[in-house]
Amino acid sequence: xxxxxxxxxxxxxxxxxxxxxxxxxxxxxxxxxxxxxxxxxxxxxxxxxxxxxxxxxxxxxxxxxxxxxxxxxxxxxxxxxxxxxxxxxxxxxxxxxxxxxxxxxxxxxxxxxxxxxxxxxxxxxxxxxxxxxxxxxxxxxxxxxxxxxxxxxxxxxxxxxxxxxxxxxxxxxxxxxxxxxxxxxxxxxxxxxxxxxxxxxxxxxxxxxxxxxxxxxxxxxxxxxxxxxxxxxxxxxxxxxxxxxxxxxxxxxxxxxxxxxxxxxxxxxxxxxxxxxxxxxxxxxxxxxxxxxxxxxxxxxxxxxxxxxxxxxxxxxxxxxxxxxxxxxxxxxxxxxxxxxxxxxxxxxxxxxxxxxxxxxxxxxxxxxxxxxxxxxxxxxxxxxxxxxxxxxxxxxxxxxxx
Numbered sequence: 001x002x003x004x005x006x007x008x009x010x011x012x013x014x015x016x017x018x019x020x021x022x023x024x025x026x027x028x029x030x031x032x033x034x035x036x037x038x039x040x041x042x043x044x045x046x047x048x049x050x051x052x053x054x055x056x057x058x059x060x061x062x063x064x065x066x067x068x069x070x071x072x073x074x075x076x077x078x079x080x081x082x083x084x085x086x087x088x089x090x091x092x093x094x095x096x097x098x099x100x101x102x103x104x105x106x107x108x109x110x111x112x113x114x115x116x117x118x119x120x121x122x123x124x125x126x127x128x129x130x131x132x133x134x135x136x137x138x139x140x141x142x143x144x145x146x147x148x149x150x151x152x153x154x155x156x157x158x159x160x161x162x163x164x165x166x167x168x169x170x171x172x173x174x175x176x177x178x179x180x181x182x183x184x185x186x187x188x189x190x191x192x193x194x195x196x197x198x199x200x201x202x203x204x205x206x207x208x209x210x211x212x213x214x215x216x217x218x219x220x221x222x223x224x225x226x227x228x229x230x231x232x233x234x235x236x237x238x239x240x241x242x243x244x245x246x247x248x249x250x251x252x253x254x255x256x257x258x259x260x261x262x263x264x265x266x267x268x269x270x271x272x273x274x275x276x277x278x279x280x281x282x283x284x285x286x287x288x289x290x291x292x293x294x295x296x297x298x299x300x301x302x303x304x305x306x307x308x309x310x311x312x313x314x315x316x317x318x319x320x321x322x323x324x325x326x327x328x329x330x331x332x333x334x335x336x337x338x339x340x341x342x343x344x345x346x347x348x349x350x351x352x353x354x355x356x357x358x359x360x361x362x363x364x365x366x367x368x369x370x371x372x373x374x375x376x377x378x379x380x381x382x383x384x385x386x387x388x389x390x391x392x393x394x395x396x397x398x399x400x401x402x403x
Contacts, residue, residue: 057119145188157187234267271396317342366394
């Protein structure tokens with residue numbers, strides 16, 4: 001379909017044309033720069049523990065598009081995926097939808113057909129013009145804000161946040177929108193307060209939390225500590241804890257009792273976030289950090305893992321902050337950085353410029369380069385793939401054996 005200006009109208013019209021009926025008070029949108037997916041997954045686990053049925057829509061996927069739509073933690077089957085696509089496609093009288101808009105409507109219809117109690121939609125990009133924002137909702141969640149997609153969302157932190165806050169709906173008489181959020185950066189507080197006054201609603205900041213770790217070689221244990229209790233969890237580092245704390249705050253704000261369901265967050269897992277697979281007999285960690293804030297949190301996490309040397313395979317997507325993604329990685333000690341290309345909209349090796357001279361080695365083919373790293377590394381070393389969620393997804397798909 002041809003390019004067009006950003007608009008929610010095609011998605012809204014499709015929802016109306018398909019006569020998709022649902023209760024907006026049971027719909028939750030999650031926006032933010034980092035942590036959207038993990039927050040949504042933690043909230044999904046909490047709601048399931050409370051006896052609720054849950055539909056979860058996320059993006060992007062690592063191996064299969066079916067990963068994006070799941071009900072009660074079970075992703076949609078390929079046959080059901082094709083069936084719902086065919087049903088929607090044959091019912092619409094136009095062909096105006098983008099790939100993401102179609103997937104969003106497919107998720108909505110699946111959740112309605114499955115009669116789930118709650119629908120959680122992870123916003124794809126920004127908020128204001130994201131297709132998920134066409135789905136009426138009474139709860140908005142704002143995860144951590146940082147710099148990413150500046151070519152689309154704006155160059156300043158407020159411009160970026162303003163776009164994310166586009167999912168917040170103005171509270172009308174007799175109906176109050178719920179907004180649960182991570183603490184906002186100090187530099188945008190004045191603009192946020194003005195925005196709050198203009199839209200109203202019930203604003204709740206994420207509860208304070210602490211976290212701790214227990215060393216265990218390449219398998220450290222992570223714990224979160226909140227007013228509701230202490231719990232081991234599989235979300236790594238501070239970023240994992242703050243996303244869980246946000247999910248717990250949403251859960252509490254919806255009227256549930258977190259103390260009764262803390263155990264459900266123990267095994268919440270989000271693919272591509274320090275997930276490990278086996279490659280040529282070596283353990284390889286996949287962490288799809290693709291912006292400066294993500295790399296910063298990755299570097300905070302690494303000291304919890306005990307290893308002798310660090311081998312990093314990095315690929316970066318175009319329109320990303322190449323300098324501030326790679327520079328921190330090259331500053332690491334006892335570390336070899338290898339540069340490659342990502343499988344989707346990534347920098348070509350030739351476009352890495354001066355970073356090529358700093359790299360241990362570089363190749364366009366990530367697989368042969370990763371296998372070379374595995375040959376060079378010992379069992380006491382940590383092998384890490386980062387810089388792009390798409391790179392992590394392709395490597396996981398090729399080697400598959402998750403540890």
